[in-house]
Structures are given as structure tokens and as C-alpha cells.
Amino acid sequence: MRSNFLKAQTQLPERTFVREARRASGTEGLIGVSLLAVFVTAALFAPLLAPYDPAAFVGRPLERPGAAFLLGTNDVGQDILSELLFGARVSLVVAVGAAVGTVLLGLLVGGVAGYLGGWVDAALMRGVDVLLALPQLPLIILITTLTGAGLAQMTLTMALLFSPGMARIIRAQMFNQRGRAYVKIAQRFGASPLYIFRRHMLPHLAPLLIVGLVTAAGRAAAMEAGLAFLGLGDPSAKSWGLMMRYALNLPGLLLTDRWLWWLLPPGLCITLLILALTFTGMRLEKRLNPGGQSS
Amino acid sequence: MVKFRHFRFILLMALVFGLFGTALAQPVDVLRLPGGGYWGHPSPFGFNRGPGYMHASLVFDTLVWRDESGQTIPWLATAWSLSDDQLTWTFTLREGVRWQDGQPFTADDVVFSIQYYLDHPGTAWFMAQVDQIASVASASDNQVAITLKRPFAPFLQTTAESLLIFPRHIWQGVDDPRAYVEPDAFIGSGAYRMVEYSEAEGTYLFEANPDFFLGEPYVRRIEFVPTSDNILALLNGDVAAFDQFGGVTDEMLAPFQSAPYQVRTAPGEWGMFLFFNLEADTPLRDVRVRQAIAHAVDRGALRERILFNFGDVGSMGFLPPANPFYNPDVADYAYDLDRARALLAEAGYDGTPIKLSYSTDWIMASPRVVEIVESGLSEIGISLEHVVMDQAAIDAAAVEGNYEIGIFGFGGLGGDPDQLRRGFATDSPTRGFSRALGYSNPDFDALANAQISLTDPAERRDAIYKMQDILAQDLPVLPLYYTARVVVFNAEVFDNWYYTPGGWGGGIPMPYNKHQFITGLPTGLSIRQ
Numbered sequence: 001m002r003s004n005f006l007k008a009q010t011q012l013p014e015r016t017f018v019r020e021a022r023r024a025s026g027t028e029g030l031i032g033v034s035l036l037a038v039f040v041t042a043a044l045f046a047p048l049l050a051p052y053d054p055a056a057f058v059g060r061p062l063e064r065p066g067a068a069f070l071l072g073t074n075d076v077g078q079d080i081l082s083e084l085l086f087g088a089r090v091s092l093v094v095a096v097g098a099a100v101g102t103v104l105l106g107l108l109v110g111g112v113a114g115y116l117g118g119w120v121d122a123a124l125m126r127g128v129d130v131l132l133a134l135p136q137l138p139l140i141i142l143i144t145t146l147t148g149a150g151l152a153q154m155t156l157t158m159a160l161l162f163s164p165g166m167a168r169i170i171r172a173q174m175f176n177q178r179g180r181a182y183v184k185i186a187q188r189f190g191a192s193p194l195y196i197f198r199r200h201m202l203p204h205l206a207p208l209l210i211v212g213l214v215t216a217a218g219r220a221a222a223m224e225a226g227l228a229f230l231g232l233g234d235p236s237a238k239s240w241g242l243m244m245r246y247a248l249n250l251p252g253l254l255l256t257d258r259w260l261w262w263l264l265p266p267g268l269c270i271t272l273l274i275l276a277l278t279f280t281g282m283r284l285e286k287r288l289n290p291g292g293q294s295s
Numbered sequence: 296m297v298k299f300r301h302f303r304f305i306l307l308m309a310l311v312f313g314l315f316g317t318a319l320a321q322p323v324d325v326l327r328l329p330g331g332g333y334w335g336h337p338s339p340f341g342f343n344r345g346p347g348y349m350h351a352s353l354v355f356d357t358l359v360w361r362d363e364s365g366q367t368i369p370w371l372a373t374a375w376s377l378s379d380d381q382l383t384w385t386f387t388l389r390e391g392v393r394w395q396d397g398q399p400f401t402a403d404d405v406v407f408s409i410q411y412y413l414d415h416p417g418t419a420w421f422m423a424q425v426d427q428i429a430s431v432a433s434a435s436d437n438q439v440a441i442t443l444k445r446p447f448a449p450f451l452q453t454t455a456e457s458l459l460i461f462p463r464h465i466w467q468g469v470d471d472p473r474a475y476v477e478p479d480a481f482i483g484s485g486a487y488r489m490v491e492y493s494e495a496e497g498t499y500l501f502e503a504n505p506d507f508f509l510g511e512p513y514v515r516r517i518e519f520v521p522t523s524d525n526i527l528a529l530l531n532g533d534v535a536a537f538d539q540f541g542g543v544t545d546e547m548l549a550p551f552q553s554a555p556y557q558v559r560t561a562p563g564e565w566g567m568f569l570f571f572n573l574e575a576d577t578p579l580r581d582v583r584v585r586q587a588i589a590h591a592v593d594r595g596a597l598r599e600r601i602l603f604n605f606g607d608v609g610s611m612g613f614l615p616p617a618n619p620f621y622n623p624d625v626a627d628y629a630y631d632l633d634r635a636r637a638l639l640a641e642a643g644y645d646g647t648p649i650k651l652s653y654s655t656d657w658i659m660a661s662p663r664v665v666e667i668v669e670s671g672l673s674e675i676g677i678s679l680e681h682v683v684m685d686q687a688a689i690d691a692a693a694v695e696g697n698y699e700i701g702i703f704g705f706g707g708l709g710g711d712p713d714q715l716r717r718g719f720a721t722d723s724p725t726r727g728f729s730r731a732l733g734y735s736n737p738d739f740d741a742l743a744n745a746q747i748s749l750t751d752p753a754e755r756r757d758a759i760y761k762m763q764d765i766l767a768q769d770l771p772v773l774p775l776y777y778t779a780r781v782v783v784f785n786a787e788v789f790d791n792w793y794y795t796p797g798g799w800g801g802g803i804p805m806p807y808n809k810h811q812f813i814t815g816l817p818t819g820l821s822i823r824q
Contacts, residue, residue, distance in 0.1 A: 055666065061600050062544065075542075076600040076663055145685065231655050235662040235683060246663075251539065252526035252547045 029287075032279025039273055043088040050082035054238060062250075062258070071261040074243075075250055083238055084265055090239035091221050091273055094155050098220030099213045101159025106166025106212065111201075113167070114174025115193060125171070128164040136161050140223065144232050151234045158223060162216045169208055177201050207288030211281055218277035225270045240266035322815065322823070323514040323789050327534050328807075330519030332497040333656070333686050337489050338480040339408075339459040340418055340472035343690070345706055345803040348420055350492075352800055352809050353501050353517065354395075355459040355483035358386050358405070359451060362810045363817035365796030367451050371400070371460060371484065372439075381446035381750070382429075384455070388437045392508045394462045395482045402433035407463035409441065411472075417726065418472055422707055422801025423457040424450070424717070426724050427747075446748040448755065449711035457801030460484070486512045486813045497521050510822045513815030514789065526550070535788035538806050540565050541602035541778030548783065555787040561794035562617035563606045563777030564709030564804035567597075567664060570693070570701040570772050573733030577649055577699050580733075583642035585770040589628035590635035591671040597776050601663055605781070609774030612763025613708075613715060617777070620712040622760040625767035635675045644677070652682040652698040654689040661702050664775065668702075693728040703728040708777065710802025712759045716743035719762075719771060734771035782806040791815050791823075 042049065051070075052058045059073040066072070071080035113124040140157050147153045177183060177200065186196050227233045228241030235242070243266040253259050334347035342351045360370040372386035392400040409431040412419040419425045427447045434440040443450065465479045466472065481489040486509070487501035499519040503512040522528040525537035530550060541563070551558055569588070571579045578584045594608040607616050612625035651669075653661040669679055679700075684692065692698050705728055707714060717725045720743040721735040739762055746758040766772070784792050791811045799808045815823030 055670065057596060057600060057667070057670070061603060062546075076666065235655050235665070236681060248524070251524055251542075252550075254524065255526060255530075255550065256546060 026283075028279045029283025032276045032281075032283060035272055035276035036280055039088050039092060039269075039276065042085050043092045046085040046089060050079075050085045052079040052082045054078060054082040054086040064258075065261050071265060072258075074246060074262060080243075080262055080265070083243055084240070084269060087238055087240045087243060087266060087269070088273075090151070090237045091224060091270070094151065094158070094224040094239075095217040095221040095273075095277070097155040098158040098162065099217035101156060102162040102166055102216040102220075103209050103213050105159055105163035106170055107205075107209070109163065110167035110170030111174060111197065114171035115178065115197065115201075117175075117178075121171070124167070128167050131161065131164040132168075134161075137223075137226070140227065141230070141232055144227065151237045154224065154227065154234065155220070158220045159216075162219060166212045166216070169212070170205060173205055173208060174201060177204055207284075210288060211285045214277055214281035214284060218274050218281065221270065221277065222274050240270045322512075325516045325518060326514045326536075326789050326812065327518045327520055329522045329525050329528060329534050329537050330497040330499060331521065332495065334494075334497065334499075336476055336480075336492060336494055337499065338472075338475065339461045339466075339483075341476065341480070343687075345800075345805055346807075348800050348803060349805060349807045349809075350489075350499050350501075350519070351459060352485070353487040353812075354481055354485045354489050355461060356485050357458055357460065357800075358455045360456060360810060361452075361795060361797075361799055362808070362814075362819065363793040363795060367456065368810075368818075368820065371405070372455075375451070375455070381748075382443050384441045384443070384450060385434055386439045386441070386455070388439065389508055390437060392484055393506060394484055395488055395504055395506075396462075396465075396479065398462060398464055400462075400484050402435070402437055402439050404463045405439045405460055406431050406433050407467065408460045409458065411461075411466065412458065415472065416724065420457050420459070420801060421725060421727055421729065422710065422714075422803075423454045424713065425454070425458070427454065446750070448747055448750055449713045452711050452797070453713060453801050456799070484508070486809065487517060507813070509813060509820055512813040513791075513823050514812040517812060529556075529783060529785065532785070536782060536784035536792060536806075538780060538782040540780055540804075541606045541776070543605040543779075543781050544603050548781070551783045555785050557784055557786045557790070557792075559782050559784075559792055559794065559806070561780045561804075561806075562709075563615050563779045564617050564798060564802070565704065565706035565780070566609065566615060566708050566777045567601075567661075567702065567704040567775045568609070568772050569668070569775065570698070570703050570728075570731060571770070572696055572698050572701065573731070573771060574696050575699050575733070578642070578644050578647055579649065579699065581642040581644075582769060583638045584644055585773070586628060587635040587638035587642070587644075587675060588672065588677070589770055589773050590631045590638065591675045591677070592668050592773065592775065593630045593671055594775060595630065597664065597667050600667060602776055602778060606779040607777045609776050610763075611767035611770065611774065613718070613766050613772060613774055614712060614759075614763060615708045615774075615777040617709050618712065620756060620759045622763040625763050627767075630671075632671070632674050639675055639677070646676060646678060648678040648680045650682050650699040651679040651702070652684065652689060652692055652700070653702040654686045655683055656686040661704075664702060668775075690728055693730075694726045696732045701728070705729055706804040707798055707802030709796075709804060710798050712762075713747055714802070715759065715762050715766070716747065719766060720744065731771040734769065736765055736769055739765045739769075780804060780806070791817065793817050 057077045058079055059069055059077045061075050061077045063069055063073040069079050074080055109124055113121040140161060143157045144154055183196060183200055224239060225241035228239045229245050231245055233239060233242050244263055247253055247263040333343055334350060335341045335343040337350035337354055339351060339355055342348055356371045358370060358372040359367045362368050371389055373389050374387040376385050388402055394400055412425045427443050429442045429444045431441050462482060465482060469475045486504055486507040488504050490502050491500040501517045503515045505511045522534060526547060528534045529537055548558055571585055573580055598604055598606060598608045610625060612622045614621045653665055655662055672679060693701055693703060717723050718729050719731050719734055720740050742758045742762050746755050749755040782792050792806055793811055794806050795808045798804045
């Protein structure tokens with residue numbers, strides 16, 4: 001009796017929380033998608049929206065916000081607002097690139113392992129285990145240091161590092177589907193593996209892939225910002241993380257109100273972008289995978 | 296508002312403690328200064344660049360040193376003389392000096408150290424001119440004779456003052472000196488013992504050596520600690536001073552305009568350069584391409600946007616205005632894109648991309664420099680391929696000649712102008728970031744090798760002026776700017792900060808001359824009481 005009572009006590013608030021979260025998820029998804037739309041618009045139309053070429057030295061260094069420069073100028077006299085708008089491109093390119101790479105790699109490795117099983121599966125999964133066990137940030141720092149800090153290398157590295165988790169989920173789902181009667185029957189009728197994959201497996205995988213895509217995008221955006229902030233990003237790709245790095249590089253930045261228009265906006269943009277991707281991902285996960293079987 | 300109140304509190308505390316502090320804290324118990332990475336370990340062979348030499352100089356001594364007067368002062372040697380043929384310097388060594396492990400310091404140690412540098416080329420501090428030394432021998436129990444290959448006017452300032460002397464009994468069996476990091480690698484004769492360091496974190500801790508030959512140092516303990524923002528660190532009392540090369544605004548110095556803080560400035564002796572590697576087969580071998588680049592790089596913009604006008608634009612003769620041998624009349628290449636395009640066309644430049652190597656480490660501010668340099672070069676149709684490295688890698692690339700255009704920054708430019716020979720003469724054995732690779736001009740070489748033996752200052756100046764003229768014509772290197780310097784300090788902790796004329800340790804422009812910590816006074820060898 002007592003233990004049941006305790007259980008009820010502890011479970012009750014959790015249940016309410018879950019229910020409320022469910023109810024809120026509509027709003028959450030709306031916020032996520034709208035924010036995402038804002039960032040995509042900024043990225044696509046940056047040349048039209050930005051008052052200046054973000055690389056041009058249009059003002060004096062360290063100008064305060066005014067009519068000419070709404071967010072002032074940075075240490076070399078570039079317009080901060082224009083940098084911010086163009087910065088959306090870097091973040092989104094990395095996010096989308098790394099996400100697509102993650103899903104494709106995960107699909108390839110997980111799909112092959114899950115479909116073929118046996119020693120191929122064992123070998124691939126041990127590789128996946130190794131990658132999963134490695135700490136990601138130090139590894140990516142090492143790789144970008146060795147290969148040079150190009151945006152492309154960084155994106156590929158992230159895809160490589162994020163894909164093992166994806167591969168595992170896909171493999172599990174494949175295993176699950178492989179034993180089903182309709183798959184066996186299709187095989188008996190001589191359907192090719194590719195046909196079976198396309199016709200029977202992919203529809204089951206689609207929700208996982210979409211959620212994986214959005215999650216990986218969020219992680220990639222955060223990691224790019226972190227790397228750029230550490231000074232390990234591509235110095236020619238002015239991302240928000242790099243803007244923050246440059247701002248903090250100015251001695252005494254936090255002593256004046258300069259941080260308000262130089263440090264805060266890119267920080268806010270990164271936060272909001274990751275938030276947008278997370279919200280969208282959560283919403284999609286609930287929508288496409290209501291049972292919550294996946295990761 | 297909260298921030299403001301906080302400040303007042305700090306100010307009050309500083310005042311309260313300051314009052315007691317000045318009354319009680321004599322000498323200085325702890326001097327905490329901003330540290331940082333990439334300076335190596337403070338053995339005579341393990342350090343990198345000027346800041347690394349500074350750490351090692353606390354533990355190891357040289358024959359002579361210099362103070363705020365800029366004059367050579369006695370150190371391990373109490374007297375020195377030059378033979379009539381100007382080839383042999385005889386140093387009389389101080390009596391009763393002991394190594395930090397208690398062993399006596401002798402003439403043998405000095406002979407061994409210098410012979411070791413001669414036998415292991417490339418191990419000596421790059422500002423020291425070991426290649427000018429023919430032989431070294433002890434002349435008596437406390438005398439050492441150093442014989443030069445030819446009369447070498449700046450021997451005392453460049454070499455006797457910068458070669459660290461180390462104990463024979465520790466180093467005689469060591470084959471790979473740079474890798475030697477046993478505890479006894481840090482035993483010197485110096486005023487400070489190395490207690491602890493972490494290369495990765497950039498922390499270094501030194502404690503006064505009570506048996507130091509001048510007496511117990513005025514500053515008892517020096518700690519270098521990592522900081523993220525030096526201005527905040529000084530205001531918070533995390534450090535007692537910081538210094539900065541260029542990039543200083545009035546806004547940054549505003550919090551330090553009243554007691555207990557003081558600000559001291561000095562002109563630029565640290566420069567940023569584009570080094571053109573003429574050993575590599577690139578369009579840069581054509582002087583017109585280099586001249587076009589000089590016309591296309593807006594040095595005024597670099598001064599304004601990188602230095603915030605705190606410093607000078609590059610002089611094509613290499614030496615900065617702060618050097619007494621600076622030639623103000625060398626060829627200048629005004630920012631002129633049309634002229635640059637015409638020169639490129641004349642040279643027949645075909646758009647071949649040129650590799651630009653630089654470091655993203657913020658100590659050098661290179662990425663911002665790259666932005667400004669590239670904006671000009673792309674205007675005239677030069678395409679650059681970026682090669683980005685960390686500081687250690689770029690310093691290694693400079694030694695190996697593994698670059699086409701390298702953006703290198705370094706100090707010592709206020710020191711003896713013999714650095715022009717070291718950097719640009721065909722037969723100079725110097726390797727590293729201050730050496731122009733593949734450059735060879737017989738007229739320059741003749742002047743460079745003549746000037747070192749000229750003892751008449753006017754004659755020497757004349758030769759050095761001409762060398763700068765040649766460099767400005769040939770442009771093996773494009774000087775971008777020289778950073779002015781500032782040291783900001785809390786005078787209640789330690790007030791004896793000065794900039795050494797011509798730099799110390801062969802030309803280091805930082806305000807960390809150990810003499811000021813040891814004596815607590817600007818000049819002389821007595822210790823402040």
C-alpha cells in the first residue's frame with residue numbers, strides 16, 4: 001500500500017508535466033519553425049537585407065550604434081549588422097551540410113549493417129562503437145588542426161562524428177523490419193535488396209531520418225559556433241562564433257556597453273537558431289514518432 | 296548601476312589595503328602577471344620567442360645586462376675589455392657566485408656554455424650572434440677570452456648581453472638540450488628559482504633565490520597566470536600589471552588614469568611583416584610583383600584598424616622610427632592600386648594563386664591583418680590561397696622555408712641594426728621568422744659585412760642607411776606596421792616598471808626586464824630597501 005502510494009506521489013507530477021509538454025508542443029513547434037524561417041530568410045536574402053558588404057571597411061573602428069550603423073562597427077570598422085546577417089549563412093550551411101552528411105552516412109552504414117547482418121554488421125558496429133566512444137570535441141579540434149580550418153572539412157568531420165548514433169538507430173530499425181513477414185515474402189518473390197529497402201524499409205525509417213536531420217543540424221550549429229569561438233574555425237567564414245571571438249578579443253570589452261551590440265547579438269542568434277532547431281526536432285519527433293521509440 | 300557600485304567597492308578595498316600595503320609590503324612579496332601559452336619551458340634551450348626568453352632570463356644569467364639607462368651594466372662579469380686588434384673580448388667574472396644547487400660558478404662554465412652553442416648551431420637565442428665567435432677559452436681562473444672572427448662592433452649588446460650561461464656539471468652529458476626537462480635543467484645562477492610551470496596552461500612560478508649574487512631580490516615571487524581579459528584582470532587584482540603591443544584606445548586606458556594605477560608607453564619596436572619566400576618558385580621572385588603588393592596594401596588602414604593608431608606604419612627599410620639607425624628617406628610605396636596593377640601587368644603576372652601562410656593565434660592579430668591585406672590584393676587581381684596554422688607550426692614553417700608569403704610578427708627591432716645583416720645578408724646563418732629566404736644582393740652583402748666592423752658611429756650609420764635603401768628597393772620583406780607599447784600597472788603592488796632602450800636580452804621590447812624586479816630600481820646594481 002505504502003509503496004503504491006509513494007509511486008503515485010512521485011508519478012503524478014511527472015505525468016502532468018508530460019501532458020502539459022504535449023499540449024505545449026504545438027506552440028513550441030510553431031516557435032521553432034517561425035524562428036527557422038527567419039534565419040533562412042536572413043541567410044538567403046543577406047545581400048539584399050544587409051546595409052553593407054560585411055567584409056568592407058565601411059566605418060571607423062569601434063563606432064557606436066547610430067543611423068549609419070545600427071549595431072555599430074567592429075574593431076576593423078566593418079558593419080556588425082551586415083556581419084550578423086551574412087553570418088546566418090555560415091551557420092546554416094554548416095548545420096545543413098553536417099545534418100545531411102550525418103543522415104546519409106548513418107543510412108549507409110546502418111542500412112548495410114542492418115540488412116546484411118552477420119560479420120559485416122559486427123565489423124561495422126564495432127567501428128561505430130569506436131567512434132561513439134571517442135570524445136567528439138577534442139577529436140574535431142584535432143582533425144581541424146591537422147587538415148586546416150576549412151568550412152568543408154569541418155562539416156564533413158562533424159558528419160562523420162555524428163553519424164554513428166544515426167547508424168545504430170537505423171540498424172536497429174532495419175533489424176526489426178527484416179524479420180517481418182512481408183519483407184520475407186518480398187524476398188521470396190525475388191525483389192532486389194534495393195527495392196525492398198526503398199519500398200518497405202524507408203517508409204519506416206523516414207521519421208527517424210527527419211528527426212535525426214534536425215537534431216544533427218542543431219548540434220552542428222552549436223559545434224561550429226564553439227569551434228569558431230575557440231579560434232579554430234575557418235577565419236575566412238565570418239560566423240557568429242567568430243564574431244564573438246573577435247568581440248571578446250578586444251581588451252576590456254565587458255567594461256563598457258560595447259558588448260551589447262557586438263557580443264550579445266551573435267550570441268543571441270546562435271542560441272535562437274539552436275533553440276529553433278531543437279523545438280522543430282521535438283515537434284517532429286512527437287508528430288512522426290508518437291510512441292517515442294527512437295533515441 | 297550594479298557594475299558601478301561594484302567598482303566603488305573595489306576602489307575602496309584597494310585604498311584600504313593599499314594604505315596598509317605600502318606600509319607593510321616592502322619588498323614585494325608576490326608579483327602576479329599575465330601568463331600565456333606557447334612560451335615553452337624556461338631552460339636555456341626550451342623556451343620560445345621573447346616571452347619564453349624572459350622566463351629563462353629569470354633563472355639564467357648572462358655576462359652583462361642593461362637597465363633603464365640603456366647602458367651595459369656588469370652582471371656575471373664585473374669588467375670587460377677589448378683587445379687592440381678588436382678581436383678578443385676578455386671578461387672578468389664575479390667572485391663567489393654559486394649555481395642554485397650550491398656548486399660554484401667558474402670560468403669553465405662560461406667556456407662550456409659558449410662552446411656548447413658553437414657546437415650545437417641553432418640552439419642559441421636568435422638575437423645572439425654566436426656565428427661571429429671564433430673561439431672561447433679561459434684566460435685565468437676568473438677570466439674568459441672570447442675571440443671573434445672579425446671585429447664585431449655590436450658584440451656586447453647583441454651577444455654578451457643575451458647568451459644565457461648554464462652549468463657545465465649539469466649539461467655536459469646532454470645531447471638533445473631542447474628535450475631535456477629534468478629538474479636540474481632549471482638550475483641557473485639567477486635571481487629566481489623556477490618552482491613550477493605548465494606549458495599548456497601558460498603558468499610559471501618563480502621564487503627569489505636568497506643566495507643571488509646581488510642579494511635577495513626586491514620582488515620575492517613572480518607568478519605568471521593565465522588571464523582572459525587583461526584589463527579586467529588588473530582591475531580585479533588578479534594581476535598587478537599587463538602590457539599590450541598596439542591596439543590600445545583611450546577607452547581601454549580610461550580606468551587606469553588615477554591611483555593606484557599608472558600607465559607607461561613606448562614607441563614601436565615590434566613589427567608585423569609580409570615575408571616573401573624567394574627560394575620558392577613563385578611570381579614573387581619578380582621584384583615588380585613585390586612592389587605591386589607594396590602599393591596595394593593599405594598600411595594606413597592597418598595602422599588605423601589593427602593598431603587603433605597606436606603605433607607606426609611599416610618603413611620599407613625594415614627598421615622602425617624608434618631605432619636610432621632608422622632611415623626616414625627610404626622609398627615609400629604609397630597606396631596606389633593603379634600603379635600596382637601597372638606593375639603587375641609589366642611583370643606579366645598571370646593570376647597564379649599565391650599561398651599566404653599565417654597563424655590564427657590571437658597574440659599576433661594575423662587574421663584581421665589578412666583581411667586588410669587581402670582586400671587590397673584582390674583589388675589588383677592577386678588571388679591568395681590561405682594556409683592557416685597555429686603559432687608553433689608557423690614558426691616551424693618559417694625555419695623550414697615552407698611558405699610563399701608568410702605573415703610573421705616579432706620584436707627586437709629597436710636593437711642593434713646588425714639585425715639587417717642577420718635577416719637579409721646572403722651568408723647569414725640565421726634561420727626562422729626573422730630571416731628573409733632566397734634574397735641575395737651583393738651590394739647589400741658588402742655593406743652588411745662592412746658595417747659590423749665599423750666603429751665610427753657616423754660611418755656605420757651611413758652604411759646602415761644605405762642598407763635600408765636597398766631593402767626598400769628590393770622588398771624581400773614588406774613591413775606592415777610597428778606596434779607602440781604600453782604597460783599598465785598597479786603601483787601599490789610594484790611601481791618600478793620601465794621600458795629598456797633598445798630592448799634587453801639582445802632587443803626584447805617587453806617591459807619585463809628582470810633588472811627591475813631584482814633591484815626594484817631603474818638603474819644600478821643595489822637592491823632597494
